[in-house]
Amino acid sequence: MTSAPKDKELKPWEAYIPQHHWRNATDEAEGAKLGMWLFLSTEVLLFAGFFCAYAFFRLLYPENWHDASRYYLDWEIGAANTAVLLLSSFTIVLAIRAAQQGNRGMMLIHLGITQLCAAFFLIVKLGWEYWPKIRDGKLPGIFFDYPAVYAQRAAEKAMIVAPDAIIPAAQVAGDYASTFTPGAHDHIFLSIYWISTATHGFHVLVGMFVIGWAMWKAYKWHYGPRHYTSLENVGLYWHIVDIIWIFLFPLLYLV
Amino acid sequence: MAHHDVSYLAPKETFLKTVMSWVYTIDHKKIGLMYLVAVLLMFFLGGVAAMLVRAQLWEPTRTVFVSEDGSVYMNPAEAPEGERDSLKTETRGIFFQPITTYVSRPAVNLLSGSTVGAVITASQDGSPSVSLPESDGQTSNPLNIALTDDGSPIFTETTDQRGNKVWELRRENPDSDEPGPVLASITVDGRGNPSAEAGSGLSTRKTTIREPGSTITTNNIYNRMFSLHGTIMVFLFIIPSIPAALGNIFLPIMIGAKDVAFPRLNLMSWYIYVFGGIFALYSVIAGGVETGWTFYTPYSTTTDWGSVTSMLLAAFILGFSSIFTGMNFIVTVHKLRVPGMGWFDMPLFIWALYATAIIQVLATPVLGITLMMLVFERMFGIGIFDPALGGDPVLFQHFFWFYSHPAVYIMILPAFGVISEMLAVHCRKRIFGYRAIAFSSIAIAAISFLVWAHHMFTAASPVANVIFSALTFLVAIPTAIKVFNWIATMYKGSIAWTTPMLYSAFFLFCFTIGGLTGPPLATLSTDIHLHDTYFVVAHFHYVMMGGTVLAFIGALHHWWPKFTGKMYNEFWGQIAGWTVFVGFNVTFFIQFFMGTQGMPRRYATYSPEFELMHKISTFGSWLLAIGFLIHLVVFAHSVFAGRKAPRNPWGGLSLEWETESPPLEHNFAREPVLTHGPYDYDTVVPPHYDPALYPLPERSDNAPSHH
Numbered sequence: 001m002t003s004a005p006k007d008k009e010l011k012p013w014e015a016y017i018p019q020h021h022w023r024n025a026t027d028e029a030e031g032a033k034l035g036m037w038l039f040l041s042t043e044v045l046l047f048a049g050f051f052c053a054y055a056f057f058r059l060l061y062p063e064n065w066h067d068a069s070r071y072y073l074d075w076e077i078g079a080a081n082t083a084v085l086l087l088s089s090f091t092i093v094l095a096i097r098a099a100q101q102g103n104r105g106m107m108l109i110h111l112g113i114t115q116l117c118a119a120f121f122l123i124v125k126l127g128w129e130y131w132p133k134i135r136d137g138k139l140p141g142i143f144f145d146y147p148a149v150y151a152q153r154a155a156e157k158a159m160i161v162a163p164d165a166i167i168p169a170a171q172v173a174g175d176y177a178s179t180f181t182p183g184a185h186d187h188i189f190l191s192i193y194w195i196s197t198a199t200h201g202f203h204v205l206v207g208m209f210v211i212g213w214a215m216w217k218a219y220k221w222h223y224g225p226r227h228y229t230s231l232e233n234v235g236l237y238w239h240i241v242d243i244i245w246i247f248l249f250p251l252l253y254l255v
Numbered sequence: 256m257a258h259h260d261v262s263y264l265a266p267k268e269t270f271l272k273t274v275m276s277w278v279y280t281i282d283h284k285k286i287g288l289m290y291l292v293a294v295l296l297m298f299f300l301g302g303v304a305a306m307l308v309r310a311q312l313w314e315p316t317r318t319v320f321v322s323e324d325g326s327v328y329m330n331p332a333e334a335p336e337g338e339r340d341s342l343k344t345e346t347r348g349i350f351f352q353p354i355t356t357y358v359s360r361p362a363v364n365l366l367s368g369s370t371v372g373a374v375i376t377a378s379q380d381g382s383p384s385v386s387l388p389e390s391d392g393q394t395s396n397p398l399n400i401a402l403t404d405d406g407s408p409i410f411t412e413t414t415d416q417r418g419n420k421v422w423e424l425r426r427e428n429p430d431s432d433e434p435g436p437v438l439a440s441i442t443v444d445g446r447g448n449p450s451a452e453a454g455s456g457l458s459t460r461k462t463t464i465r466e467p468g469s470t471i472t473t474n475n476i477y478n479r480m481f482s483l484h485g486t487i488m489v490f491l492f493i494i495p496s497i498p499a500a501l502g503n504i505f506l507p508i509m510i511g512a513k514d515v516a517f518p519r520l521n522l523m524s525w526y527i528y529v530f531g532g533i534f535a536l537y538s539v540i541a542g543g544v545e546t547g548w549t550f551y552t553p554y555s556t557t558t559d560w561g562s563v564t565s566m567l568l569a570a571f572i573l574g575f576s577s578i579f580t581g582m583n584f585i586v587t588v589h590k591l592r593v594p595g596m597g598w599f600d601m602p603l604f605i606w607a608l609y610a611t612a613i614i615q616v617l618a619t620p621v622l623g624i625t626l627m628m629l630v631f632e633r634m635f636g637i638g639i640f641d642p643a644l645g646g647d648p649v650l651f652q653h654f655f656w657f658y659s660h661p662a663v664y665i666m667i668l669p670a671f672g673v674i675s676e677m678l679a680v681h682c683r684k685r686i687f688g689y690r691a692i693a694f695s696s697i698a699i700a701a702i703s704f705l706v707w708a709h710h711m712f713t714a715a716s717p718v719a720n721v722i723f724s725a726l727t728f729l730v731a732i733p734t735a736i737k738v739f740n741w742i743a744t745m746y747k748g749s750i751a752w753t754t755p756m757l758y759s760a761f762f763l764f765c766f767t768i769g770g771l772t773g774p775p776l777a778t779l780s781t782d783i784h785l786h787d788t789y790f791v792v793a794h795f796h797y798v799m800m801g802g803t804v805l806a807f808i809g810a811l812h813h814w815w816p817k818f819t820g821k822m823y824n825e826f827w828g829q830i831a832g833w834t835v836f837v838g839f840n841v842t843f844f845i846q847f848f849m850g851t852q853g854m855p856r857r858y859a860t861y862s863p864e865f866e867l868m869h870k871i872s873t874f875g876s877w878l879l880a881i882g883f884l885i886h887l888v889v890f891a892h893s894v895f896a897g898r899k900a901p902r903n904p905w906g907g908l909s910l911e912w913e914t915e916s917p918p919l920e921h922n923f924a925r926e927p928v929l930t931h932g933p934y935d936y937d938t939v940v941p942p943h944y945d946p947a948l949y950p951l952p953e954r955s956d957n958a959p960s961h962h
């Protein structure tokens with residue numbers, strides 16, 4: 001029951017009174033942060049499931065894993081996204097700093113940059129990673145198109161080994177594809193890649209919504225030196241999204 | 256704030272406002288009460304499924320061989336040599352009958368006048384199939400269609416002018432080998448609809464025929480029943496039962512708070528629970544699941560009805576509801592205790608809820624992601640649990656039990672908490688070993704994360720087995736500590752045999768049996784024999800039903816006067832209690848023997864030597880049902896005609912007994928002042944306690960005398 005400011009002079013953050021069951025605003029803010037930390041621990045455990053699956057299959061198929069990571073993932077794209085997310089973590093901290101100083105303009109600017117970073121991340125992810133993979137059949141599990149993918153790999157290999165070779169590329173491709181052994185587990189690597197990055201991407205999307213909500217609240221003067229709990233919690237959430245990516249990136253791209 | 260000084264149950268000015276005050280409530284008591292109604296409903300549904308399962312086992316559907324002297328054999332080879340020839344077969348079974356589903360297909364009748372001469376349908380490969388009409392079981396051939404030797408119509412494939420395939424049906428020609436005149440030419444369109452062009456004197460009529468499609472066998476039905484029972488009882492009943500229902504109502508009151516830390520999150524958790532329940536319901540309507548509550552791969556990834564996915568999503572969604580409740584409780588306990596209440600001044604129920612909440616928060620996400628991976632596996636074939644694709648089905652078991660073993664403590668720890676409360680209050684004695692009980696809850700929560708593979712001794716590696724076996728034995732220590740402390744609490748107590756006290760005693764009896772049968776399962780050599788037998792079924796029913804459910808019903812009676820403001824009928828409450836207790840033991844004790852003799856769990860049938868034991872068990876289930884129905888009547892009577900409850904009918908010392916019955920909207924008229932601990936029976940006279948208002952059953956006279 002946040003009551004609206006009685007006095008027109010007061011900004012919402014100045015007039016803020018805690019909900020009825022809290023003894024004071026400090027307790028309320030600490031409680032909210034404790035709750036957020038608990039929620040973040042559930043997020044970590046959720047992704048821990050993926051990391052366990054990852055570790056399990058990497059131990060089972062180490063060479064395949066190495067090879068698949070090199071071939072299917074482009075570390076430069078991953079690194080660019082990592083950099084962008086790190087930057088966004090920094091800007092959201094600056095937004096909180098601006099709230100502490102009561103500087104609405106800087107708060108909105110930094111939240112805006114954070115939003116742009118998140119959008120950049122998702123656009124790169126969709127346009128430069130997901131879309132080409134979908135087009136080429138580099139899909140999880142049963143949808144992985146071995147003939148097409150291996151034909152393409154072979155064609156690329158032929159280009160590298162003998163760019164001017166007289167042998168038709170298609171034939172090389174066919175030969176290479178037939179060397180494919182059923183022992184290959186590229187599809188499992190890609191399964192884990194897809195489900196973990198898609199789940200992470202979903203978290204980024206949710207992040208954009210909550211940051212948007214925080215921007216709206218900032219715009220309406222709900223955050224100021226004495227009251228910015230939910231902005232801080234949005235920041236905490238955003239950090240965990242970044243941290244998870246910082247684990248996913250080396251595990252998937254830099255094997 | 257005068258309007259908050261009314262009972263939380265008080266109706267608002269208009270009916271609509273009253274309804275809305277529940278739908279949009281952020282009052283923890285209302286949310287808890289809605290949870291309570293829902294979990295009781297789920298208990299009823301799960302119970303009906305259980306009764307059906309037991310009824311099927313009274314007389315399973317099967318074929319048996321009976322000798323002249325009446326002995327029954329599953330297999331004629333089991334009979335003594337001399338009797339084998341005189342064995343008679345008998346079909347037994349009264350309950351689950353196979354269900355055949357019928358499908359309709361378009362067909363064309365070929366008619367001469369009004370006589371049907373042939374029925375034409377399309378077969379799988381796009382060619383027609385023609386059958387002759389039947390009446391009274393006799394096939395007739397009124398049009399004299401040319402037949403093959405085995406009596407089916409001959410039709411020849413040709414092509415028409417436009418190159419489409421056409422099949423011709425001919426009249427028989429007794430005079431020559433050449434086929435007779437064309438009766439009809441048949442075509443089949445791309446969607447499998449046949450059409451026919453009739454020759455002279457004949458006509459055609461479009462129609463549909465019904466024919467048997469798939470058959471659901473009795474085994475399938477049995478599987479669905481026990482899976483329904485397990486999933487409802489675990490995810491929709493027992494996990495939310497004590498924490499989300501009773502915990503929600505009493506946790507804030509017992510620590511002197513006005514509400515939980517995040518009231519809106521609390522409401523959201525309730526609606527997520529409802530939402531998850533809808534998914535589960537859909538799954539049941541769409542045919543149910545056959546996987547059991549454990550969803551083991553590969554069965555859960557290969558059965559092809561959509562209802563499995565829906566049930567997985569239900570469990571996934573319900574997990575969120577459980578996580579949110581847990582988060583809320585942890586923060587509430589940390590931040591909203593009344594001034595002066597230190598951690599060791601809290602009632603033990605709060606400790607138990609706190610430990611439970613930790614497990615809920617830390618284990619449930621792993622279940623969530625596991626179920627999600629299973630859903631991905633079903634929808635996108637990601638292959639990580641599928642051996643054909645290089646995945647590993649046992650990996651699923653690891654993931655699953657990593658949650659589900661801690662989850663069994665989500666189910667039992669709150670029960671430990673209510674037992675501590677009920678014993679202290681109804682024995683009017685300081686709880687023995689407060690800190691030992693509190694810390695053992697935390698110890699159990701911690702150890703529970705390290706023992707999951709004891710469910711997989713027959714699947715995991717030998718080295719891991721030894722480690723997990725050893726760790727499992729550790730769990731028994733804090734559990735036993737609690738049991739001894741409770742018994743010590745009763746010793747020389749001033750015991751009043753109320754229904755809650757009765758249930759506490761039942762709990763101690765049954766839970767001890769359940770706990771003691773854990774170590775034989777944790778022992779590798781014995782578990783190889785006992786795994787997946789009725790011994791395991793008996794073990795977990797003794798801990799979950801004999802433990803959690805009995806404690807839950809006891810707690811319902813204990814706190815009923817407080818949250819409803821009405822007393823229940825003590826006499827009939829106890830009659831019901833004894834019926835449940837006897838019924839429970841008759842149902843499940845015998846299952847230990849069945850298990851040691853090799854009766855596997857999750858089978859719809861059994862060999863004759865188990866017949867008597869299964870019948871006893873089923874008989875017990877009827878007693879149980881009767882007991883629960885009496886409870887239902889007692890509660891209904893209390894709601895409509897119960898006496899008004901005093902503030903403190905039992906003479907309890909924790910804070911909930913200091914407020915009105917039922918409590919006010921904000922729990923207390925003003926913030927309570929803590930003057931004594933929850934168990935200080937040796938020094939404090941319980942406030943508001945007046946035996947004249949509600950006389951307790953006579954107390955035993957070995958009450959401690961303090962000078």
Ligand code: HEM
Pocket residue numbers: 549663664666667709710727728730731734769770771772773774776777778782785786787791794795798799802803
């Ligand atoms: C005293 C400590 C306990 C020990 C040492 C113990 C040990 C075990 C073991 C080793 C199994 C696996 C048996 C098998 O499948 O072969 C098992 C099954 C089970 N236990 Fe316990 N247990 C204990 C207490 C509890 C409690 C308190 C609960 C719940 C309230 C519980 C619930 C279950 C359930 C539900 C299963 C069967 C799960 C299934 O396969 O569907 N146990 N127990």
Ligand SMILES: [Cu+2]
Pocket residue numbers: 659660663706707709710
């Ligand atoms: Cu276990």
